[in-house]
Amino acid sequence: MSAPGPRCPVCGGASFHDGVAGNWGEWRRCSECTHVFADPLPAPAQMSSLLDAAYSGAEDGAGMADFADRLKQRDALLVNPSLWFWTPAYEDVLSWLRTRVPPTATVVDIGPGPGFFLHALRSAGFRPVGIDVAEPAVDLSRRDGFLMWHGTVDSLPERWVHADAVVAFFMLHHVVDPPAFLRRIRELWPNAPLAIGQYGPTNLDPIRSLPPRMLHRWNARALGVALEQAGYTPKVRQLRSTGVELEVLKPFRGVSRRFLAVPWLYRAIIRVVVTLLPKMLRRFRREDFVLLAFAEPRETRSPL
Ligand SMILES: [Zn+2]
DSSP states (O other): OOOOOOOOTTTOOOEEEEEEETTTEEEEEETTTOOEEEESOOOHHHHHHHHHHHHTTOOOGGGTHHHHHHHHHHHHHTTSGGGTOOSTHHHHHHHHHHHHSOTTOEEEEESOTTOHHHHHHHHTTOEEEEEESOHHHHHHHHHTTOEEEESOTTTSOTTSSOOSEEEEESOTTTOSOHHHHHHHHHHHSTTOOEEEEEEOTTOOOTTTTSTTTOOEEOOHHHHHHHHHHTTEEEEEEEEOOOSTTOGGGHHHHHHHHTTTTSHHHHHHHHHIIIIIHHHHTGGGOOTTOEEEEEEEEOOOOOOO
C-alpha cells in the first residue's frame, strides 16, 4: 500500500497525486471534495512576505513580476477601473451589493492589490476598506484616501472596522489555510455576506498557476464546501471567459504597455481589448473560467 499523503486542507479527505507542480512539489486532489492543492504548502508568514516582495518588484518567480507591473498600469487605468476588469465577476458583485446592502454600506475588500475595486466601490457610493499583506499596494491605496490594514485577517484587531459586506477577488489561491481564513472572516463579521471571485479550473497558466504563487486550484464544489464549513450558505456560479485572455493576444498586451506614458492612448487601446475583442472571440470562450461565490452567514443556533 502506498503512503497516505496529506489530507485535503478543505475537507480533511484523503488525497491522491494529480500532477507535478513545477519545481515546487506536486498537486494533490482530494478524493472527497475534489479540491486540488499544492504539496508541500508554505508557512503562512512565508506567503505574506512573498506577496509583499512581488508588489515591490523583488520577486519574479512563477511570473510574479506581474504584481509590480500591475502597479505601473494602475495610474493610467484608475480614471476608469472597468477597463481593468477583464471578468464580469466585478460587475456582478457590484450589482449584488446594490441589492443586498444599504447604498452607503461599508464593504471590506480583502487583498485588493492595486485597488481598482476599492475605486469602483467608492464610485458606486459604498465605503470601501482594504486589507492587504503587500505594503506597496497598501501605501498607494492609503494615498488615495482609503482606510487600509497592512497585514492579514489574522493580524486584524477585533472591531477594527464594521463590515456590511466582505469581498475577496482572486486571492484565495494564495491563502495557505483557506478554512481558517474563511472562519476568521465569519468570526470578525458574523452578519456580513461574503462574495469571492476566484480562478476556475480552466483558468490555468503554465507559469503563473504554480506554487508558491498558486497554492490551490479551486473548483465550484470545493469552494462551496469550504464556505459551508466556515458557516455560510454559498451559491457558486461558474462564469465563462470573455476571450481576451487567449494566448494569441499576449504579444498585443505587451505592445500596449509601451503606451503607458500616454495614458489616454493606453486607455484607448485597452478599451478595444475589453470591448471589441470579446465580441470577436466569442467562440473561443472557455466554460468554468471564473468562480463567483455569494455566501450568506448561516444562522447559528442558540445553545439549548
Ligand atoms: Zn476535500
